[in-house]
Amino acid sequence: MATLPIFEKLWEDYISLNPEALKIYRLLSDQHEKVLNDHVAFRTFNLPGIGLSTLAKHFIELGYSEKNDYIFKEKKLYAKHYEHLDINQPKVFISELELDKVSPFIRTTIEKVFENFDYSKASSPEFLCSGATWKRSYQTYEALYKESEYAAWTYAYGFRANHFTVNVNQLKKFSDLPKLNNFIKTNGFQLNQSGGEIKGTPEEMLEQSSTMAKDVAIEFEDGTHKIPACYYEFAKRYPMNDGKLYQGFIAKSADKIFESTNKT
Ligand code: NI
Numbered sequence: 001m002a003t004l005p006i007f008e009k010l011w012e013d014y015i016s017l018n019p020e021a022l023k024i025y026r027l028l029s030d031q032h033e034k035v036l037n038d039h040v041a042f043r044t045f046n047l048p049g050i051g052l053s054t055l056a057k058h059f060i061e062l063g064y065s066e067k068n069d070y071i072f073k074e075k076k077l078y079a080k081h082y083e084h085l086d087i088n089q090p091k092v093f094i095s096e097l098e099l100d101k102v103s104p105f106i107r108t109t110i111e112k113v114f115e116n117f118d119y120s121k122a123s124s125p126e127f128l129c130s131g132a133t134w135k136r137s138y139q140t141y142e143a144l145y146k147e148s149e150y151a152a153w154t155y156a157y158g159f160r161a162n163h164f165t166v167n168v169n170q171l172k173k174f175s176d177l178p179k180l181n182n183f184i185k186t187n188g189f190q191l192n193q194s195g196g197e198i199k200g201t202p203e204e205m206l207e208q209s210s211t212m213a214k215d216v217a218i219e220f221e222d223g224t225h226k227i228p229a230c231y232y233e234f235a236k237r238y239p240m241n242d243g244k245l246y247q248g249f250i251a252k253s254a255d256k257i258f259e260s261t262n263k264t
Helices: 005-017 019-030 052-060 104-113 119-123 125-129 138-147 149-157 177-186 251-261
Strands: 037-045 064-072 077-084 091-097 163-167 206-210 215-220 223-228 231-237
Touching: 005 019, 005 037, 005 125, 005 163, 019 163, 019 177, 019 231, 037 052, 037 149, 037 231, 052 064, 052 077, 052 091, 052 125, 064 091, 064 251, 091 149, 104 138, 104 149, 119 125, 138 149, 138 215, 138 223, 149 223, 149 251, 177 206, 177 231, 206 251, 231 251
Parallel strands: 037 091, 163 231
Antiparallel strands: 037 163, 064 077, 077 091, 206 231, 215 223
16 A cells, blocks of 8 residues: 555655755665655644644544553653554654643643634644644743743644654665664764664664754744754664564653754
8 A cells, every 4th residue: 555645745744844854865765765654753732622632533544543652751741653554654653742740831821822723623634734823932932942842842833744754674775773874974964862873772672863853944923033843763673572573662762852853
């Protein structure tokens, strides 16, 4: 089965905001590599009507089912991953900021953002790449960023793919993650070094690396400012005892991958 059309839409939105990801995709394609997606990730807030389960519903309708869940205590995040019966479809990783655990400032700011939100939009699959449709100020972005990079990013960019992920196992020349990382760096891209360039080990059955998100100019109400957009991730999976590749995620690694949208 070809990739579901929703991922084409998400990819178009993602590369229009992050031409860097398209450059890496093309660099690999020029090396005769077939670039497949391991997973696509989303960020949201745990408010009724726009939370993790609201986003997930669209994938469940496409044949996905819920697998594992993950807790990020320090970042106050909760996440779940979803898999399709057709293993050629990318996995979906959705996280949400737990507003009941953050400061009153973040909670009230985000609640206010969604006070007048048109929740009916969330029932359409287009919601998944609808972006930020609310009024945004740079002052609020900066104040959120001080406490939670995740809150600030989601406030600025809204609903869209936060990152796509190259399925490293499917690469021929670059199926070794250190080799791929060197190729990416040699071509002028910066990789996330938080927790080491490669997060995870073969023993944990998942190794991941990612670019640092490039700054993009966003038109806020109080002026245009450059802030980090999305990143591109690389994931290599290892077989479990039954010989099948591990399909889950490692919270400790994902925790560091989240920092790919930190300011550099
Ligand atoms: Ni990821």
